[in-house]
Amino acid sequence: MPLTDNTPSSIFDLLQALGHQKVVFCNDPDTGLKAIIAVHDTTLGPALGGTRMWTYKSETDALRDVLRLSKSMTYKASVSGLNIGGGSAVIMGDPRRDKTEAMMRKLGRFIKNLNGEFITAEDMGTNTRDMEYIRMETEHVTGVPETMGGSGDPTPIAARGVLMGIKASVKELFGADTLVGRSVIVQGIGHVGENLVKLLREESAKVYVSDINEERVVQVSKKYGAQPVANNTIFDINAEIYAPCALGATVNSRTIGKLKCAIIAGSANNQLEDENIHGRMLLDKGILYAPDYVINAGGLINCYSELMGFSKKRTLQLTENIYNATRNVLKLSKAENISTIEAANKIAEKRIADIRKIKSSY
Numbered sequence: 552m553p554l555t556d557n558t559p560s561s562i563f564d565l566l567q568a569l570g571h572q573k574v575v576f577c578n579d580p581d582t583g584l585k586a587i588i589a590v591h592d593t594t595l596g597p598a599l600g601g602t603r604m605w606t607y608k609s610e611t612d613a614l615r616d617v618l619r620l621s622k623s624m625t626y627k628a629s630v631s632g633l634n635i636g637g638g639s640a641v642i643m644g645d646p647r648r649d650k651t652e653a654m655m656r657k658l659g660r661f662i663k664n665l666n667g668e669f670i671t672a673e674d675m676g677t678n679t680r681d682m683e684y685i686r687m688e689t690e691h692v693t694g695v696p697e698t699m700g701g702s703g704d705p706t707p708i709a710a711r712g713v714l715m716g717i718k719a720s721v722k723e724l725f726g727a728d729t730l731v732g733r734s735v736i737v738q739g740i741g742h743v744g745e746n747l748v749k750l751l752r753e754e755s756a757k758v759y760v761s762d763i764n765e766e767r768v769v770q771v772s773k774k775y776g777a778q779p780v781a782n783n784t785i786f787d788i789n790a791e792i793y794a795p796c797a798l799g800a801t802v803n804s805r806t807i808g809k810l811k812c813a814i815i816a817g818s819a820n821n822q823l824e825d826e827n828i829h830g831r832m833l834l835d836k837g838i839l840y841a842p843d844y845v846i847n848a849g850g851l852i853n854c855y856s857e858l859m860g861f862s863k864k865r866t867l868q869l870t871e872n873i874y875n876a877t878r879n880v881l882k883l884s885k886a887e888n889i890s891t892i893e894a895a896n897k898i899a900e901k902r903i904a905d906i907r908k909i910k911s912s913y
């Protein structure tokens with residue numbers, strides 16, 4: 552996705568280049584809410600995507616993030632075979648310091664005004680409690696607590712999907728998908744990261760953990776028998792699998808040279824800073840990259856299931872199918888000698904184009 556410093560300076564040119572339908576700036580001085588909602592593509596259905604709250608350095612950074620996130624939601628839904636489109640919301644601010652009930656409910660009012668074109672869920676910096684606040688103002692939210700008729704926390708399912716993607720990648724590279732003794736470094740041990748550490752340890756993998764929150768590193772490493780690693784030394788560790796589970800763009804021209812892993816497979820959205828450049832660099836370096844939006848679709852699948860009338864069994868089936876979806880992407884990448892992200896994009900774009908055609912006919 553061409554969202555770098557070289558991207559068009561006009562916002563409309565940028566939206567045109569990325570294919571976005573709508574961007575809404577939400578400003579509410581009373582609650583301090585400064586949020587951006589982006590609706591990328593609704594060909595397959597209403598735009599579904601998380602609300603992220605983060606201390607963005609600038610408005611441009613927040614806009615860049617919401618545009619990247621929403622586009623990857625469209626692609627994620629498409630490769631996962633779901634009938635929904637892609638959208639996303641970001642709130643500018645520190646979730647630990649600035650977030651309030653009123654702020655989340657105000658965001659709910661903005662979402663309500665979109666009349667179902669955008670449906671949200673939790674993401675970094677937000678949680679099920681926040682979704683509950685949004686639900687007080689609009690029905691267009693998923694991932695609300697079970698007590699409110701929702702499917703609850705989607706992060707264990709998101710982590711299971713990532714595990715499926717890791718297994719499919721290991722199968723491709725090593726011929727068998729067992730994780731016994733395989734080494735994995737998990738960067739970012741928040742909601743998804745911690746669940747992933749748990750699953751990896753249950754599969755008897757050797758797990759290293761790092762986070763900017765040192766307290767969590769101590770807690771999580773103790774709880775699951777993982778090895779703590781200082782955040783600034785993660786690229787010095789000799790681990791076969793690097794699982795980015797924090798912010799995106801950690802795979803870039805500055806880090807690729809340092810990577811010692813054979814596989815990159817994690818939950819973070821938009822792991823490649825520039826997918827054209829860095830997807831190719833990884834292919835040339837012989838590092839297998841399991842495209843983020845293919846393997847982190849579990850959270851989306853959970854939210855989608857909630858919209859369809861939640862069934863735990865069906866949700867698990869769809870999530871375990873991430874194994875096959877990843878295998879298909881890797882197969883196409885190999886057959887056409889294209890990067891794995893190009894292969895995933897081809898599969899996603901073909902489904903959207905096919906459905907767009909049938910929707911335009913009587």
Ligand SMILES: NC(=O)c1ccc[n+]([C@@H]2O[C@H](COP(=O)([O-])OP(=O)(O)OC[C@H]3O[C@@H](n4cnc5c(N)ncnc54)[C@H](O)[C@@H]3O)[C@@H](O)[C@H]2O)c1
Pocket residue numbers: 673674675676705706709738739740741742743744761762763764767782796797798799818819820847848849850851
């Ligand atoms: N929550 C979901 O259901 C879901 C689903 C799919 C993808 N994702 C993606 O997975 C990633 C993690 O989501 P989450 O819900 O676990 O978020 P979270 O906020 O619970 O956890 C993120 C963790 O990353 C840490 N972190 C932040 N910057 C870091 C850095 N530079 N280095 C190391 N650690 C850092 C934070 O301290 C925190 O512990 C995000 O990119 C999110 O978009 C989340």
